Amino acid sequence: MKELELKYGCNPNQKPSRIYMNDGSELPIEVLCGRPGYINFLDAFNGWQLVSELKKATGLPAATSFKHVSPAGAAVGLPLSDILAKIYWVDDLDGLSPLACAYARARGADRMSSFGDFIALSDVCDVDTARLIKREVSDGVIAPGYEPEALELLKQKKKGNYNVIQIDPDYVPAALERKEVYGITFEQGRNELNIDKGFFSNVVTENKELTDAAKIDLAISMITLKYTQSNSVCYVKDGQAIGIGAGQQSRIHCTRLAGQKADNWWLRQSPKALGLQFKDGIGRADRDNAIDLYIGEEYMDVLADGVWENTFKVKPEVFTREEKREWLDKMTDVSLGSDAFFPFGDNIERAHKSGVKYIAQPGGSVRDDNVIDTCNKYGMVMSFTGIRLFHH
DSSP, X not given: OOEEEESOSSSTTSOSEEEEOTTSOOOSEEXXXXXXXXXXXXXXXXXXXXHHHHHHHHSSOEEEEEXXXXXXXXXXXXXOOHHHHHHTTXXXXXXXXXXXHHHXXXXXXXXXXXXXXXXXXXXXXXXXXXXXXXXXXXXXXXXXXXXXXXXXXXXXXXXXXXXXXXXXXXXXXXXXXXEEETTEEEEEEOOOOOOOGGGGOOBOSSOOOOOHHHHHHHHXXXXXXXXXXXXXXXXXXXXXXXXXXXXXXXXXXXXXXXXXXXXXXXXXXXXXXXXXXXXXXXXXXXXXXXXXXXXXXXXXXXXXXTTXXXXXXXXXXXXXXXXHHHHHTTOOOEEEEESSOOOXXXXXXXXXXXXXXXXXXXXXXXXXXXXXXXXXXXXXXXXXXXXXXXXO
């Protein structure tokens, strides 16, 4: 197949629309089910690059959950704790495969943003992963292959219209990439930067104890940022992104947005959130929304009299600001990557509130000394990579 006609472009009024190879060669993909659209393919191809690089950097199966050309989550296939299995709504599934664990983590880190996602998998989709995908609200998946039973499960989604794409894992894109804006062609070399544990050798802080686990988390952070709309920062803990601040104009706004997402991930693991008693029949999306409101500043939207009864069997106690702060102070050893330098120490101050201990950023700000001093104040370890990772 040398080209594929699409229903429309980014919006229904943008026609005609297609994907094709500029040199006339065969497309490196096969659509096994559904009819993916323009944005679906943007998510699929960016997501595939991300998980391929995560697999290369860590040796573990990887998954990502994409929305609007940025990842809502990304992770490698480490086992799930009982608490993570519960907050990701997979505690009823025993013995998940490493690939299924990777997707549970990628989907579960920010379930509000992942609703209706496009999935990318580094490995052949197995039955465990397909079962997990089948019960989530999702637009589609891309993978290098599918076990026969897994493919049959996925074909049952959306009344047989779920988008399933198989990509040739041996495909190598051209060294130059092009796109048009306002009828003008832009050309640049592909970002072939290899990110691995050795990428973080230039430690500039007093504390230089960068653990192997932190190096893996920082690699996950930077690879995720490589395929996230800039500006962005990415918080990572234990092999998964827990907060991504995509597409913000200000660096501190990236850090705050991603930090709030990381905080929400941790607050969902608190005894108060875990103890919420939902009414029978409440779906996962409604539970996610209720938890998000409960742990946030607008908790009365779900706790007001005449409202809480729609969701809970028992009216929950208010999760006070002081209680939340006490719980958040228990989150430690978080890694943070930034796709460009931190211009001020305020980013470090905000990162500290979300348990950040390890940081990787390009460096090169006129206020690098201030940023380093702020890290030293909290005993953080910071590496200057010397490489910017903007993605647009």
